[in-house]
Amino acid sequence: xxxxxxxxxxxxxxxxxxxxxxxxxxKVGWCGxxxxxxxxxxxxxxxxxxxxxxxxxxxxxxxxxxLQAECAAxxxxxxxxxxxxxxxxxxGYPGTVGGLVAMNLPHALAEQCGGPRDWIxxxxxxxxxxxxxxxxxxxxxxxxxxxxxKLMVGSRGALGVLxxxxxxxxxxxxxxxxxxxxxxxxxxxxxxxTLRTDFDRACEAAGDRLVAADRAxxxxxxxxxxxxxxxxxxxxxxxxxxxxxxxxxxxxxAVRRLKQAADPHGRLNPGVFGWI
Amino acid sequence: MLVxxxxxxxxxxxxxxxxxxxxxxxxxxxxxxxxxxxxxxxREHGVPFAARGAGTGLSGGATVAGVVISTRRMNRILEIDxxxxxxxxxxxxxxxxxxxxxxxxxxxxxxxxxxxxxSTIGGNIAENAGGPHTLKYGVTANHVLGVEVVxxxxxxxxxxxxxxxxxxxxxxxxxxxxxxxxGVVTEAVLRLTPKAEWVRTxxxxxxxxxxxxxxxxxxxxxxxxxxxxxxxxxxxxKVVSDSFGLEFPAAAGAFLLMEFxxxxxxxxxxxDAATEVCRRCGAIELQxxxxxxxxxxxxxxxxxxVGGLGRIAPSKVTHDGSIPRSKLPDMLERISxxxxxHGVVVANLAHxxxxxxxxxxxxxxxxxxxxxxxxRAADEIMRLCVEFGGSITGEHGVGLEKxxxxxxxxxxxxxELQRRLAAALGADPLCNPGKLVPEVGA
Numbered sequence: 001x002x003x004x005x006x007x008x009x010x011x012x013x014x015x016x017x018x019x020x021x022x023x024x025x026x027k028v029g030w031c032g033x034x035x036x037x038x039x040x041x042x043x044x045x046x047x048x049x050x051x052x053x054x055x056x057x058x059x060x061x062x063x064x065x066x067l068q069a070e071c072a073a074x075x076x077x078x079x080x081x082x083x084x085x086x087x088x089x090x091x092g093y094p095g096t097v098g099g100l101v102a103m104n105l106p107h108a109l110a111e112q113c114g115g116p117r118d119w120i121x122x123x124x125x126x127x128x129x130x131x132x133x134x135x136x137x138x139x140x141x142x143x144x145x146x147x148x149x150k151l152m153v154g155s156r157g158a159l160g161v162l163x164x165x166x167x168x169x170x171x172x173x174x175x176x177x178x179x180x181x182x183x184x185x186x187x188x189x190x191x192x193x194t195l196r197t198d199f200d201r202a203c204e205a206a207g208d209r210l211v212a213a214d215r216a217x218x219x220x221x222x223x224x225x226x227x228x229x230x231x232x233x234x235x236x237x238x239x240x241x242x243x244x245x246x247x248x249x250x251x252x253x254a255v256r257r258l259k260q261a262a263d264p265h266g267r268l269n270p271g272v273f274g275w276i
Numbered sequence: 277m278l279v280x281x282x283x284x285x286x287x288x289x290x291x292x293x294x295x296x297x298x299x300x301x302x303x304x305x306x307x308x309x310x311x312x313x314x315x316x317x318x319r320e321h322g323v324p325f326a327a328r329g330a331g332t333g334l335s336g337g338a339t340v341a342g343v344v345i346s347t348r349r350m351n352r353i354l355e356i357d358x359x360x361x362x363x364x365x366x367x368x369x370x371x372x373x374x375x376x377x378x379x380x381x382x383x384x385x386x387x388x389x390x391x392x393x394x395s396t397i398g399g400n401i402a403e404n405a406g407g408p409h410t411l412k413y414g415v416t417a418n419h420v421l422g423v424e425v426v427x428x429x430x431x432x433x434x435x436x437x438x439x440x441x442x443x444x445x446x447x448x449x450x451x452x453x454x455x456x457x458x459g460v461v462t463e464a465v466l467r468l469t470p471k472a473e474w475v476r477t478x479x480x481x482x483x484x485x486x487x488x489x490x491x492x493x494x495x496x497x498x499x500x501x502x503x504x505x506x507x508x509x510x511x512x513x514k515v516v517s518d519s520f521g522l523e524f525p526a527a528a529g530a531f532l533l534m535e536f537x538x539x540x541x542x543x544x545x546x547x548d549a550a551t552e553v554c555r556r557c558g559a560i561e562l563q564x565x566x567x568x569x570x571x572x573x574x575x576x577x578x579x580x581x582v583g584g585l586g587r588i589a590p591s592k593v594t595h596d597g598s599i600p601r602s603k604l605p606d607m608l609e610r611i612s613x614x615x616x617x618h619g620v621v622v623a624n625l626a627h628x629x630x631x632x633x634x635x636x637x638x639x640x641x642x643x644x645x646x647x648x649x650x651x652r653a654a655d656e657i658m659r660l661c662v663e664f665g666g667s668i669t670g671e672h673g674v675g676l677e678k679x680x681x682x683x684x685x686x687x688x689x690x691x692e693l694q695r696r697l698a699a700a701l702g703a704d705p706l707c708n709p710g711k712l713v714p715e716v717g718a
Contacts, residue, residue: 030443050600050602051497052493052496052497052600052601052602053600053601053602053631054496055600075499103443104441104443104444105443106441106443110441114414114418115441117418117441117446117449118414118418127689127693131689132689133687133689133690133693134686134687134690135686135690135693135694137598137662137665137666137667137685138600138665138666139598139599139600139630139631139632139661139665139666139667139670140598140600140601140630140631140632141406141410141415141598141627141630141631141632141667141670141671142598142666142667142669142670143403143404143453143667143669143670143671143672143673143674144667144668144669144674144678144682144685144686145674145682145685145686145690145691145694145712145713146450146453146454146694146697146698146712146713147404147417147449147450147452147453148693148694148697150417150446150449151445151446151447151449151450151697153446153449154442154443154444154445154446155445156444158445159445160693171496171498171499171500171501172499173499174499174500174501193439193440193441193442194439195360195438195439196359196360196361197359197360217440217441218439219441235437235438235439236439237437237439237441237442237443239443247442247444248434250431250433250434250435251433251434251435251436251446251447253433254433254435254447254700254701255444255445255447257700257701258445258447258697258700258701259445260700261696261697261699261700262693262696262697262700273444
């Protein structure tokens, strides 16, 4: 079943039109507007679960909730805060496994347990031409070839369409408690991470617009009026729907070249970064 | 700049001594601008170039028949920001210097390759170096926040930032582990990790290697997260006890060196859980390090074990296959069968906790037959790692050594995507040619 779905997806990619690749849509609000025909990332389900190796591989369309439930039965988990207890923001806006990797949103265990960049071991993806390509492997340590799985983290489907993702799991009994606070249940539209030395001032500046704060990673979530901004601090980064700003010039330039190499005709999620 | 026959001999290879390529000359730049000038000059004259730190690489990553760009003079720690937990350093700084500079602040640089007292940050980044303590804290890639790099075409760029976790595409992902094929890293921002308040180190001895690695699997399955979990077989134990004067039980066929850190209570609880697992798996003796000196001695023996092989044979090759850890017991048995069949000696070390094996083969490189048998055995071991879902290299790199084996893991299309992405950052045949990813048809 899943196999047939990705074959259909590959056929779609073999055409000429721009395509909009989206998982459950839980994080689309954080992206630029994407033109193109929507292609649902249909395949869902766990492909391989090896509790003894703390390894799970799932189709990109697998709901995170489903994956976590399956893993929890064997005392394992992706180390993300529980959404019911900590809210959507601090839990990283959980949707699908593919979305987790493609968006790389912060969460309230990022300082203690890392994020998708630290957990990803293996990917299978469809290139812009619809070819099936794999990278990485199931072993925790691997330096064979360029680290394509890590490059896919945060790439928002613009470099290739994630099909399967292999991730390292944590024992649930070793998972720490977040050092975070929820201020209100209003939705957030501004995420900011600062240096430790600036975090108190950043939270103060947010004032009653603060939605949640993770002291451990120095990340805050705020709910602002459309178009509004909070003060910035040296080295910080911000994620905000109306602030799709390019990174500094050399990175932006390198990213444009990577995009050009992976997707020469700009068909994969055009506009998802706003600035590419 | 260094030239001459002595230089050609010293720089003809790194710690992978099987393939030698004398360089044309060695450049010793002190600044980013000088690195860029050397790169631009090499391009103008069509001469291959490659960066080199301490030359401790184990796969030939720093071996080039062209201009060697040594980072030896770029050895300054530029900034330690204790409160924000990062260090900004030049590439020729050694791994251990970073941890030493961070120590007064209660911080350290987590990746700890055995060569850490000499190997440089530039080399660690190029190879995405690991080490025993990466089981808990991750490899170099998890600890590089940003780099300044002179790309292969001479552009000076900065990727990453002092604040981790930025959303979006991060070109650093390709730079770390690129084996010098994407230019020369001239500065790095490294994450510093707070030192735990409590550390415990213990040795567990088993009659057979199988019992030892079974204990590893059970320990992790029980949710214990050791700082390090190192395996050593009887061949290596003999080398270590002869070289470093350590006493081991006569009946021991393998040991596990286990280390735990955290708060006092969590560490003691993990040590208890781990020793209980070891007993269940048939451990014949348990030794817990009484003080820092004893702990340091255990680690010294482990980190210098490979060097001790010099007692057995004039040359050695250290392999580096990596597998899902549940396959360790089968893998060790298959390795011993392969070694017997080819008539070679194999001594096994492993970062057992993360499935990274270091079968070492002492041999006499003056004997072509022995060398050929060693290569055949190594070939089979690598194939087996891939069959088990693992990698041909866990932390030593592809380099010259494993280039032909990349096709065991990757299809031509897989490799083509890697080539395209690397070319986007300027990878080309002048910048450290013939490493990491095989050329089309090669």
